[in-house]
Amino acid sequence: MEFKDYYQILGVAPDADNKAIKKAYQALAKKYHPDLNQGDKASEEKFKEINEAYQAISDPDKRQKYDDLRANYQQWQSRGGRGDSFDWSAWQESPGSSRYTRTMTPEEFAEMFGGQGFEGNRSTGGFSDFFSTIFGMGAGMGGHHGFDDSDDYYADISHRQHVGRNIEGEIAITLEEAYHGTKRLIEVGGRRIEATVPRGIKNNNKIKLSGQGQAGPRGGKGDLLLTVSILPHTQYTRDGDDLTGNLEIDFYTAVLGGEARVRTLGGEVSIKIPPYTQSGRSFRLKGKGMPVLNKKDSFGDFYAKATIVLPKDLSEKETAALQQLAQERVKR
Incomplete structure (x- = not known):
């Protein structure tokens, strides 16, 4: 044996x-x-x-x-x-x-x-x-x-x-x-x-x-x-009836503001992103979390945690513009 x-x-x-x-x-x-x-x-x-x-x-x-x-x-x-x-x-x-x-x-x-x-x-x-x-x-x-x-x-x-x-x-x-x-x-x-x-x-x-x-x-x-x-989930963590998930925001949207979409268990949701959003900021989506057990039409909240994603394919013009902006900021 x-x-x-x-x-x-x-x-x-x-x-x-x-x-x-x-x-x-x-x-x-x-x-x-x-x-x-x-x-x-x-x-x-x-x-x-x-x-x-x-x-x-x-x-x-x-x-x-x-x-x-x-x-x-x-x-x-x-x-x-x-x-x-x-x-x-x-x-x-x-x-x-x-x-x-x-x-x-x-x-x-x-x-x-x-x-x-x-x-x-x-x-x-x-x-x-x-x-x-x-x-x-x-x-x-x-x-x-x-x-x-x-x-x-x-x-x-x-x-x-x-x-x-x-x-x-x-x-x-x-x-x-x-x-x-x-x-x-x-x-x-x-x-x-x-x-x-x-x-x-x-x-x-x-x-x-x-x-x-x-x-x-x-x-x-x-x-x-x-x-x-x-079983543990690869994208979401649960706390009671609330869920937390990652929200990827591109560099330009994080700086200038705009919209981003996050996938919840109930489907995709659009979020308004204010200018100068920092990585790690959480956005609360009320009622987009887990269903509350034995309570019809009652849900927890979903917290979308922002992660800023930098572009990988900047053009020479974009790179030059960013370098110029960086130099001007140093001179302040």
């Missing part, structure tokens, strides 16, 4: 805090998300690997166990250990183990999902043999396990037993999807469930699908609880 360095996979230091781990995960998840790399099997596998690493070291209990294993594995390597001779038995999950969450058998795992399991060879939700061996099938009753829909969705689910089990998971969406609203199709126990993500939803907000969880021993059903993770 191959050892996996989850810190290396996420590109974080072994002593990284949870905030740094989540930030690294979100950046990589955005880059390799299947929705953004449709048909790219390599990206899909990379996304699963990133997700597995995040599940292992974002949970305190799993991380402690993984860190212990990693330290022992590195010591074994430093003593000349090679190949498959490492003894995994001290770390492998087994029924009755009191040190860590016990391993679930494939039969138990399938039973948890109404005897259906998942399609094809995806019964472990895309997790590697290493992860399943160390943390158990589906990471056990108290941790996280993954599942995916072959076309629409990949998420990580943890189960807790109530009167009917709740199913908890995380879905990743783009900022555009948060602006317009979107849907996700999820398959659990042979059931396809459509989750509606409302426009204006914020990062780490939860969506509750009542009665879509696991059935309890008395026939009641738990809920499906989805935590929404919004």
Whole structure:
């Protein structure tokens, strides 16, 4: 069995805090998300690997166990250990183990999902043999396990037993999807469930699908609880319901004034630029930010931050004129 360095996979230091781990995960998840790399099997596998690493070291209990294993594995390597001779038995999950969450058998795992399991060879939700061996099938009753829909969705689910089990998971969406609203199709126990993500939803907000969880021993059903993770955007930053984006202004418009256009998530908007606009100045566009969750026709603001772009192809006449202006300014 191959050892996996989850810190290396996420590109974080072994002593990284949870905030740094989540930030690294979100950046990589955005880059390799299947929705953004449709048909790219390599990206899909990379996304699963990133997700597995995040599940292992974002949970305190799993991380402690993984860190212990990693330290022992590195010591074994430093003593000349090679190949498959490492003894995994001290770390492998087994029924009755009191040190860590016990391993679930494939039969138990399938039973948890109404005897259906998942399609094809995806019964472990895309997790590697290493992860399943160390943390158990589906990471056990108290941790996280993954599942995916072959076309629409990949998420990580943890189960807790109530009167009917709740199913908890995380879905990743783009900022555009948060602006317009979107849907996700999820398959659990042979059931396809459509989750509606409302426009204006914020990062780490939860969506509750009542009665879509696991059935309890008395026939009641738990809920499906989805935590929404919004992927970082390359052009905009979000603060509550407000957005900030870059506004490129050419040199002449910055000096003389004029108009410039900025692209918001709701479309392009024209802005009046006053003379002598400095780089870094922000222009507030009221009501052009994110939709306010559960408030119809209510929006945050958009802040367009000016960046002055110098011309690259000045003519000799333009260059001479600027040189003359510069000399005259020095004489003042």
